[in-house]
Amino acid sequence: MKPSRKRIPGPWAQAAQAASLVFFWLLLLGTVWPEAWLPVDTDFFLQMDPLAAVLAPLAGREWTAALLPGIAILALSLAAGRFFCGWLCPFGATLTFARRLLWGKAPAAGGENGGSGTGGAGRTRNIKFLALALMFGAALAGVNDFYWGTPIPLITRFYALLIHPVLLLLAQLGLTSGQPLFAALDLPSLRYLDLSARRFDGLYFLLVFFGLLLWLERRQPRFWCRCLCPAGALLALVSQRPLFRRRVGRCSRCSRCARFCPMGAIDPQTMQTRHRECIACRACVAACPTRAVTFAPWKGHAEIPPERTADIAGQADLPDDLPNVSPRIAHFPLLPSRRAFLGSAGLGLLLAGVQRSDAYSLLNADNRSLPPHCIRPPGAVPEPLFLALCLRCGECMKVCPSNALQPAWLTAGFEGLFSPLLAPRRGPCVPDCNACGQVCPTQAIRPLPLEEKRWARVGTAVVLQNTCLAWAWGRACIVCQEVCPYGAVKLQKMEGFAAPAPVVNNERCYGCGYCERHCPLSVPAIVVEPLNALRLTEASYRRTALAAGMDYTLPEDGAEHPETGSEAGAHGKREAGPQGIGIRKPGDGATAAEGSGHEPDAPEGSLPPGFSP
Amino acid sequence: MKRRDFLKWQVAGLGLLGVNAPLLAVAEKVFDGPPLPDVAVAKGSPGPATRAAVNQIGGMTRFVKPGQKVVIKPNMSFARGPESAVNTHPEVIGELLVMCREAGAGKILVLDHVLQDPELCLGRSGIRDICNAFQPGICHNLAAESFFVEADLPQAAEMRTNAFMRDVLEADVIIAAPVAKSHSAAGVSLSLKGQMGLIYDRRVMHSRYDLSTSIVDLAERVKPHLAVIDATRVLATNGPGGPGNVIQPGEVIASADPVAADATAVTSYEWYGRKIQPRQVQHLRLAHQRKLGRMDIEALVTKRVTA
Numbered sequence: 001m002k003p004s005r006k007r008i009p010g011p012w013a014q015a016a017q018a019a020s021l022v023f024f025w026l027l028l029l030g031t032v033w034p035e036a037w038l039p040v041d042t043d044f045f046l047q048m049d050p051l052a053a054v055l056a057p058l059a060g061r062e063w064t065a066a067l068l069p070g071i072a073i074l075a076l077s078l079a080a081g082r083f084f085c086g087w088l089c090p091f092g093a094t095l096t097f098a099r100r101l102l103w104g105k106a107p108a109a110g111g112e113n114g115g116s117g118t119g120g121a122g123r124t125r126n127i128k129f130l131a132l133a134l135m136f137g138a139a140l141a142g143v144n145d146f147y148w149g150t151p152i153p154l155i156t157r158f159y160a161l162l163i164h165p166v167l168l169l170l171a172q173l174g175l176t177s178g179q180p181l182f183a184a185l186d187l188p189s190l191r192y193l194d195l196s197a198r199r200f201d202g203l204y205f206l207l208v209f210f211g212l213l214l215w216l217e218r219r220q221p222r223f224w225c226r227c228l229c230p231a232g233a234l235l236a237l238v239s240q241r242p243l244f245r246r247r248v249g250r251c252s253r254c255s256r257c258a259r260f261c262p263m264g265a266i267d268p269q270t271m272q273t274r275h276r277e278c279i280a281c282r283a284c285v286a287a288c289p290t291r292a293v294t295f296a297p298w299k300g301h302a303e304i305p306p307e308r309t310a311d312i313a314g315q316a317d318l319p320d321d322l323p324n325v326s327p328r329i330a331h332f333p334l335l336p337s338r339r340a341f342l343g344s345a346g347l348g349l350l351l352a353g354v355q356r357s358d359a360y361s362l363l364n365a366d367n368r369s370l371p372p373h374c375i376r377p378p379g380a381v382p383e384p385l386f387l388a389l390c391l392r393c394g395e396c397m398k399v400c401p402s403n404a405l406q407p408a409w410l411t412a413g414f415e416g417l418f419s420p421l422l423a424p425r426r427g428p429c430v431p432d433c434n435a436c437g438q439v440c441p442t443q444a445i446r447p448l449p450l451e452e453k454r455w456a457r458v459g460t461a462v463v464l465q466n467t468c469l470a471w472a473w474g475r476a477c478i479v480c481q482e483v484c485p486y487g488a489v490k491l492q493k494m495e496g497f498a499a500p501a502p503v504v505n506n507e508r509c510y511g512c513g514y515c516e517r518h519c520p521l522s523v524p525a526i527v528v529e530p531l532n533a534l535r536l537t538e539a540s541y542r543r544t545a546l547a548a549g550m551d552y553t554l555p556e557d558g559a560e561h562p563e564t565g566s567e568a569g570a571h572g573k574r575e576a577g578p579q580g581i582g583i584r585k586p587g588d589g590a591t592a593a594e595g596s597g598h599e600p601d602a603p604e605g606s607l608p609p610g611f612s613p
Numbered sequence: 614m615k616r617r618d619f620l621k622w623q624v625a626g627l628g629l630l631g632v633n634a635p636l637l638a639v640a641e642k643v644f645d646g647p648p649l650p651d652v653a654v655a656k657g658s659p660g661p662a663t664r665a666a667v668n669q670i671g672g673m674t675r676f677v678k679p680g681q682k683v684v685i686k687p688n689m690s691f692a693r694g695p696e697s698a699v700n701t702h703p704e705v706i707g708e709l710l711v712m713c714r715e716a717g718a719g720k721i722l723v724l725d726h727v728l729q730d731p732e733l734c735l736g737r738s739g740i741r742d743i744c745n746a747f748q749p750g751i752c753h754n755l756a757a758e759s760f761f762v763e764a765d766l767p768q769a770a771e772m773r774t775n776a777f778m779r780d781v782l783e784a785d786v787i788i789a790a791p792v793a794k795s796h797s798a799a800g801v802s803l804s805l806k807g808q809m810g811l812i813y814d815r816r817v818m819h820s821r822y823d824l825s826t827s828i829v830d831l832a833e834r835v836k837p838h839l840a841v842i843d844a845t846r847v848l849a850t851n852g853p854g855g856p857g858n859v860i861q862p863g864e865v866i867a868s869a870d871p872v873a874a875d876a877t878a879v880t881s882y883e884w885y886g887r888k889i890q891p892r893q894v895q896h897l898r899l900a901h902q903r904k905l906g907r908m909d910i911e912a913l914v915t916k917r918v919t920a
Contacts, residue, residue: 401730500797521816
């Protein structure tokens with residue numbers, strides 16, 4: 001055994017971190033529709049979040065198999081400590097590399113930057129434990145407040161919603177300014193490349209949140225990981241004495257390790273290690289001039305005199321050759337007291353109670369009482385469960401091909417902060433796309449196959465007759481009818497109206513929002529509301545929708561459309577021709593959603609729409 | 614002969630020449646062959662019918678000179694296949710590309726500003742595939758503002774400005790290659806209406822301006838030099854998006870006059886099961902009045918052939 005030669009030096013962890021971060025970026029970049037080829041699920045990292053893995057099933061009262069890797073990370077931490085934090089977590093990696101990039105090379109530039117053992121004194125470090133207890137308490141009461149602290153969803157959102165759009169903007173700037181050059185060089189693929197801009201609502205939060213963390217990172221390395229991250233706290237709780245932990249042999253007490261420890265897990269005076277703060281990055285292994293540090297599972301080594309090891313599990317006695325140690329420094333932070341833990345958890349329960357008592361909170365919502373713009377992605381589970389399961393990772397928003405999914409501010413109430421909303425004016429829900437459900441790590445949006453998703457109605461379009469060009473001004477505008485992929489907008493000719501006006505056929509309207517997106521008015525006169533949205537936990541959307549009399553067959557399905565012949569003939573509805581779109585049975589077509597429209601019937605001799613006498 | 618008489622004869626001869634110049638031009642045409650028809654209608658499968666129709670009106674060399682930049686404007690706004698008749702048949706576009714190359718065209722582009730998801734539109738319409746098979750990188754949906762330049766329409770009645778595709782303004786030849794379909798606001802969507810796909814903001818044509826008037830305004834700037842209307846399938850009802858009644862005339866209409874081409878399509882097929890006159894399509898009537906073309910096709914020469 002020659003551990004001094006076999007040990008893995010510190011740079012290994014950094015290489016792993018870098019690789020992990022790059023892989024994370026690539027996966028995020030590959031989270032596009034139509035599906036790009038990826039070796040693993042796009043939510044590979046999200047599945048590993050230990051906090052989400054524990055609290056999402058707790059809050060949702062529903063076991064989510066996809067989060068099993070997070071449980072595995074937790075179990076592995078029993079043996080290997082917070083290796084996740086030091087080696088894998090893209091959040092920690094981001095902070096580490098941002099620090100290097102902004103403030104120099106050393107991962108932790110020594111004592112003056114807070115690398116010292118007590119950096120992040122006890123109380124500050126305890127924030128993460130108390131936050132964890134609070135979130136646990138809330139989750140116990142079925143409320144998801146943990147999205148404020150789950151690191152992988154947070155960092156996913158940061159890159160997907162803030163960094164990616166800005167990079168796209170820059171790239172597009174380069175492409176646009178390079179257009180003459182590409183034209184001259186005859187490079188049509190670059191000349192016409194259009195990186196459609198991604199835009200997201202409410203990025204100020206991410207900007208301030210991560211700006212603050214960066215500022216804290218400047219003050220102290222990995223401040224988030226040391227003091228704030230509740231997932232780190234969870235891992236710390238199981239990493240009190242991991243099997244593979246930092247062990248020190250022939251220590252010369254130079255305190256180099258303490259200065260290089262990015263987590264401040266080593267007391268510079270006593271050389272004691274607080275294992276729950278150690279992220280196993282092995283910076284200390286590389287830093288140690290006498291190569292006395294190992295992360296071996298066995299206790300000590302033949303070369304290391306047992307009496308010199310400083311394997312600290314509890315409160316080992318201070319070496320008496322350190323007379324100048326102040327008690328403040330020497331006293332390494334303890335865990336918060338049981339009272340503090342219980343108090344925080346109780347506070348979480350109380351918070352959940354308050355949130356549930358809010359008059360407009362959607363935690364109590366049934367699907368019939370949603371606020372007007374609260375249009376959820378297709379296949380979103382019923383609202384209370386949705387709020388419990390949604391991690392706010394932003395994957396659905398990243399993947400949405402029309403950029404239609406946007407993070408909510410207060411549209412869905414305080415509990416719905418940052419959860420995805422369909423914003424049709426920004427982009428419609430594409431009938432052939434089911435990407436949001438496929439990437440959702442917790443199945444808050446169900447991973448529906450396309451033939452199911454097509455029936456997962458998200459809302460209903462409503463014509464605002466006071467502003468509609470056709471209704472209010474008698475103008476021949478048919479854009480909503482033209483763009484509707486479901487043939488749900490009909491044009492109806494009415495007495496006293498110069499032009500046929502649009503009405504929505506409730507049975508065919510999916511709420512996709514093509515109409516709202518393309519309404520030529522500066523303020524759309526046809527808007528989607530979450531009316532009649534289907535929100536199902538397990539049942540088949542198709543069967544449910546069919547049972548409710550809905551019909552979302554698309555033209556390319558070769559559906560029997562009244563207009564295309566047979567059925568129209570069979571029902572003798574040919575004379576209804578021009579306006580009789582989607583009316584399957586006489587009397588069936590006029591629904592509540594049609595406003596004052598009546599059964600379309602073209603009187604003999606009247607012209608088809610668009611023609612003049 | 615006196616000198617005076619000689620001069621008289623000379624003057625008379627000159628006068629005769631002057632009077633008969635148009636006649637001479639006709640003679641020249643006769644000498645070159647029979648006069649070209651104003652409109653050609655060819656029956657057949659999409660590709661051959663396209664070629665036959667264009668050949669009837671003088672062939673592609675009449676429109677495209679060697680080295681010229683050509684923009685072809687198809688319909689590919691909808692994420693549906695050719696059978697739906699909401700997009701131009703890809704083989705019509707494919708044949709036009711080949712003909713342009715045969716005529717010696719320099720740069721050829723197939724451009725549109727589509728309605729639905731661009732990937733699906735370009736893919737499902739089949740148009741991108743056929744373009745890429747011809748020459749990769751020529752078929753594009755242009756939506757970003759940077760591809761458009763603001764241009765005035767001084768002759769316009771209402772819409773005096775809009776942003777046009779830079780490539781279209783720079784093109785020597787614009788070929789409109791729409792599919793024939795009904796349109797619930799404009800009556801029909803053919804080679805004039807289809808040019809709405811060449812501008813950045815077409816919303817204003819519905820909201821701020823009168824649609825028919827602004828369609829004609831558009832023609833003041835981007836009137837196609839050649840109109841090839843794909844009537845192999847015609848969406849006779851419920852256009853432009855369908856689904857509607859698709860009839861199968863199996864024809865392609867070509868003309869150097871887009872108004873005449875459109876008028877021919879209007880009269881050749883039944884819309885909503887009835888006969889429609891070109892004057893009943895407001896933008897054709899306006900275009901005719903503004904002398905952008907002729908809708909009085911009964912006064913024009915139409916040649917019908919079978920490919």
